[in-house]
Amino acid sequence: xxxxxxxxxxxxxxxxxxxxxxxxxxxxxxxxxxxxxxxxxxxxxxxxxxxxxxxxxxxxxxxxxxxxxxxxxxxxxxxxxxxxxxxxxxxxxxxxxxxxxxxxxxxxxxxxxxxxxxxxxxxxxxxxxxxxxxxxxxxxxxxxxxxxxxxxxxxxxxxxxxxxxxxxxxxxxxxxxxxxxxxxxxxxxxxxxxxxxxxxxxxxxxxxxxxxxxxxxxxxxxxxxxxxxxxxxxxxxxxxxxxxxxxxxxxxxxxxxxxxxxxxxxxxxxxxxxxxxxxxxxxxxxxxxxxxxxxxxxxxxxxxxxxxxxxxxxxxxxxxxxxxxxx
Amino acid sequence: xxxxxxxxxxxxxxxxxxxxxxxxxxxxxxxxxxxxxxxxxxxxxxxxxxxxxxxxxxxxxxxxxxxxxxxxxxxxxxxxxxxxxxxxxxxxxxxxxxxxxxxxxxxxxxxxxxxxxxxxxxxxxxxxxxxxxxxxxxxxxxxxxxxxxxxxxxxxxxxxxxxxxxxxxxxxxxxxxxxxxxxxxxxxxxxxxxxxxxxxxxxxxxxxxxxxxxxxxxxxxxxxxxxxxxxxxxxxxxxxxxxxxxxxxxxxxxxxxxxxxxxxxxxxxx
Numbered sequence: 001x002x003x004x005x006x007x008x009x010x011x012x013x014x015x016x017x018x019x020x021x022x023x024x025x026x027x028x029x030x031x032x033x034x035x036x037x038x039x040x041x042x043x044x045x046x047x048x049x050x051x052x053x054x055x056x057x058x059x060x061x062x063x064x065x066x067x068x069x070x071x072x073x074x075x076x077x078x079x080x081x082x083x084x085x086x087x088x089x090x091x092x093x094x095x096x097x098x099x100x101x102x103x104x105x106x107x108x109x110x111x112x113x114x115x116x117x118x119x120x121x122x123x124x125x126x127x128x129x130x131x132x133x134x135x136x137x138x139x140x141x142x143x144x145x146x147x148x149x150x151x152x153x154x155x156x157x158x159x160x161x162x163x164x165x166x167x168x169x170x171x172x173x174x175x176x177x178x179x180x181x182x183x184x185x186x187x188x189x190x191x192x193x194x195x196x197x198x199x200x201x202x203x204x205x206x207x208x209x210x211x212x213x214x215x216x217x218x219x220x221x222x223x224x225x226x227x228x229x230x231x232x233x234x235x236x237x238x239x240x241x242x243x244x245x246x247x248x249x250x251x252x253x254x255x256x257x258x259x260x261x262x263x264x265x266x267x268x269x270x271x272x273x274x275x276x277x278x279x280x281x282x283x284x285x286x287x288x289x290x291x292x293x294x295x296x297x298x299x300x301x302x303x304x305x306x307x308x309x310x311x312x313x314x315x316x317x318x319x320x321x322x323x324x325x326x327x
Numbered sequence: 328x329x330x331x332x333x334x335x336x337x338x339x340x341x342x343x344x345x346x347x348x349x350x351x352x353x354x355x356x357x358x359x360x361x362x363x364x365x366x367x368x369x370x371x372x373x374x375x376x377x378x379x380x381x382x383x384x385x386x387x388x389x390x391x392x393x394x395x396x397x398x399x400x401x402x403x404x405x406x407x408x409x410x411x412x413x414x415x416x417x418x419x420x421x422x423x424x425x426x427x428x429x430x431x432x433x434x435x436x437x438x439x440x441x442x443x444x445x446x447x448x449x450x451x452x453x454x455x456x457x458x459x460x461x462x463x464x465x466x467x468x469x470x471x472x473x474x475x476x477x478x479x480x481x482x483x484x485x486x487x488x489x490x491x492x493x494x495x496x497x498x499x500x501x502x503x504x505x506x507x508x509x510x511x512x513x514x515x516x517x518x519x520x521x522x523x524x525x526x527x528x529x530x531x532x533x534x535x536x537x538x539x540x541x542x543x544x545x546x547x548x549x550x551x552x553x554x555x556x557x558x559x560x561x562x563x564x565x566x567x568x569x570x571x572x573x574x575x576x577x578x579x580x581x582x583x584x585x586x587x588x589x590x591x592x593x594x595x596x597x
Contacts, residue, residue: 042507043478186370186534191578191591199594213508216537216580220588243584257512258582261540261564270519270542271512277477 004030005207006054006092006175011067013049013058019065021282023049025231025289026067031175036201036208038222038239040215040254044278045228047211051177054209055094056084072174090120093168093206097180099160103152109163110136110148116170135166139196158189162196169200176201179211194221215258219243224313227251230278230289232305237314247314247321250274250290255326288319296320330397331358332496332528333382338391338401340374340381351377353552354391359496364522364529366539366560369549370575375532378549379498382530383417384408395496413443416489420501422481426473433459433469436487443492458487462517479510483517490521500532515542537579540564548572 007030015021024046031037039047052058054069056078069076071091077083088094096102103112113132117123123131136144139162152160161181168176178197182190198221201208210222218225218239226236227248235248246252256272276293279285287304291297300319308317340352351374359365369375380386382393384403393401400411416439419425426435436455440446446454456466462483473481482502489497499518503511519542522529533539539546539560546563548556548571556569567573578591 042509187536188370188574188578188591191580191589195592195594198592202594214580215508215582219582219584220580220592240584243582254508255582257509259535259538259541260582261537261561262581262583262586271515273512273516274509275513277479277510 003033005033005072006031006209007068007070008050008054009068009070011050011053011069012065013046013053013062014065015281016061016063020284022065023062023231023281024053027228027231027233029226029233029236031207031209033174034201034205034207035223036198036210036221038210038212038218038225039228040212040218040225041228041234042213042254042278044230044281046231047228048179050228051094051179051209051211053078054177055088055092056081085119089116089168089173090171091173092175092177093171093173095161095164095168095176095178095181097183099157099164099184100152102164103160105152108149108151109155109160113148113163113167113170116167120171131170132166135170136163138169138200139163139166140192141166156189157185158192161185161189161193165193165196165200169204169206172204173206175207175209177209177211180213181210182217183212183214190217197221215255227254231281232289232317233308233315234290234318235314235316237316241314243326245314245325247316248290248318249294249296249320249322251316252322252326253293288317296322332361332363332396333359333530334392334394335382336392336394338378338381338393339389340377340386341389342386351552352381352388355549355552355554357547357554357557359528359530361495361528362522362526363545364531364543366531366533366543366546367549368533368536368539368546368575370534373549374552375549376500379417379500379530379532383415383498384412409443413439413445413492414494415496415498416492416494417498417500418482418485418489418502421505422478422485423505425485426481428473431470431472432464432476432484435473435484436469436491439488439492445492454491455487458491461490461521462487477510478506479513482506482514486514486517486521490525490527493525494527496528496530498530498532501534502531503538504533504535511538518542536564536575537581548575 009028011024011027012022013024041047069078110132113135114128117128117131132148133144136148141147141159141162182193197208222239225239225242227234229250235251246255253274257274274293279289287302288306291301306317306319308315336356338352338355341348341350367375381388388401403411433455436458437451440451459466464483503514531539531543543560546560547554550571556572567576577589580589
């Protein structure tokens with residue numbers, strides 16, 4: 001196995017003071033140095049909560065029930081905000097979905113990048129500013145010296161996301177968590193931002209955790225994929241393996257429901273749908289949480305949660321895995 | 328060929344914002360045949376929503392023709408516009424902000440019938456319930472409020488509310504872009520069935536060319552207020568003619584690992 005830089009073990013997060021209402025139901029995974037791990041799932045599956053937990057940014061309404069998060073072997077003090085301030089940006093950077101919301105409208109963007117550097121490193125102002133300009137250049141922003149003095153509202157969505165990426169990488173973190181970094185952007189800009197992230201990864205060796213619901217992005221940018229459903233890890237596999245041989249019926253359903261002009265998915269309707277909806281987090285169902293929507297589900301599925309099965313690097317949690325490959 | 332259901336000719340829309348005038352629709356001509364799904368695809372800010380609002384009579388055009396079934400609808404006065412409205416209905420993007428949170432679902436679906444005084448009072452509720460059933464909502468949920476429904480279910484409410492008027496043309500403005508993939512497929516399939524069963528025509532506005540390729544008959548590509556390319560969906564996808572369409576297709580990551588990574592994503596050439 002490669003070298004895991006980030007390890008999450010049996011992470012359980014519940015609504016504060018309600019240990020029965022679980023948002024994450026015991027999630028374990030790792031991120032290797034320099035790789036891109038995609039975390040995929042639909043709203044409410046727990047993918048954003050996982051990233052907030054790693055950053056120590058859990059909202060007040062929830063709390064960690066159990067589990068550990070290890071960065072380079074040592075446990076992250078995710079409930080200790082002061083200690084986490086040293087970790088954020090310096091060791092783990094984060095890019096959020098809405099770049100406009102991640103920046104302060106009252107300060108020039110360069111100042112905001114500067115603030116990150118000064119929080120973590122004692123540098124003379126001129127050297128820190130030179131680093132800001134260098135970062136803005138690295139993320140391909142035009143005229144960085146002038147642009148650094150622009151306020152966020154003057155910049156386009158794509159430019160703002162580049163600034164946020166510059167902030168996230170300002171202190172050379174080992175891991176970058178990108179939570180839906182391109183969801184608010186047009187497809188051509190999305191491609192530019194993803195290419196920028198991949199290039200920065202190649203040049204700096206930063207590991208990227210890409211949180212997304214866009215399977216197309218995953219297919220072309222991730223090394224490995226973890227699929228989440230209703231607070232559980234449903235499946236994890238190297239990207240190619242996951243797309244060609246999904247074992248969890250939810251993964252298969254998600255792939256088949258995704259519009260894809262290159263395959264003839266039309267039959268009856270236009271797209272193959274997954275019937276039903278995601279269960280409420282307050283629903284204490286004992287078995288697999290996908291069972292009510294699953295064509296393969298049996299009594300066993302409804303009674304007992306499936307333990308994860310591993311075939312090499314490919315793991316899934318299902319009593320009746322899909323066996324036929326996708327054509 | 329028979330007359331198109333909707334014909335737009337050299338339509339311009341502009342409005343003043345402070346001291347400047349912006350011009351989001353710049354001479355658009357297009358037609359939509361009866362029973363057809365025409366997808367209007369473009370990036371944010373290209374003017375596609377303004378075009379939809381103009382067709383719906385929510386925004387006045389500065390010049391040009393909008394013909395519905397052979398009749399000019401661009402310059403209708405308030406009275407005539409109200410009488411015309413049942414013919415074209417709209418499903419909006421955000422199922423959270425487009426439903427009044429203080430009204431019960433059956434009231435929401437009935438409301439258009441009340442406004443236009445269609446049918447007897449007693450039968451309106453019955454029609455609302457029929458519509459709920461038609462879009463896959465249990466009728467005994469009619470007394471509930473919108474917040475008790477998920478995003479996909481709310482979009483079903485929006486569709487029921489539009490279709491209760493028995494329109495010929497439904498304008499769908501990004502109806503699934505706020506929804507998850509599995510729910511998106513449910514709504515697209517529902518729209519497809521409704522079109523087949525009720526003989527509807529769709530103007531389907533989207534930024535997602537991959538989605539409309541599987542769903543639309545024809546695609547019109549919109550760029551900076553103009554239509555730059557139209558054609559059968561399959562043809563636009565496989566043989567794009569305009570530079571903008573090509574650039575967009577090159578940037579779309581197809582969810583298929585056996586396909587080469589699109590050029591816009593590759594860093595090996597740098």
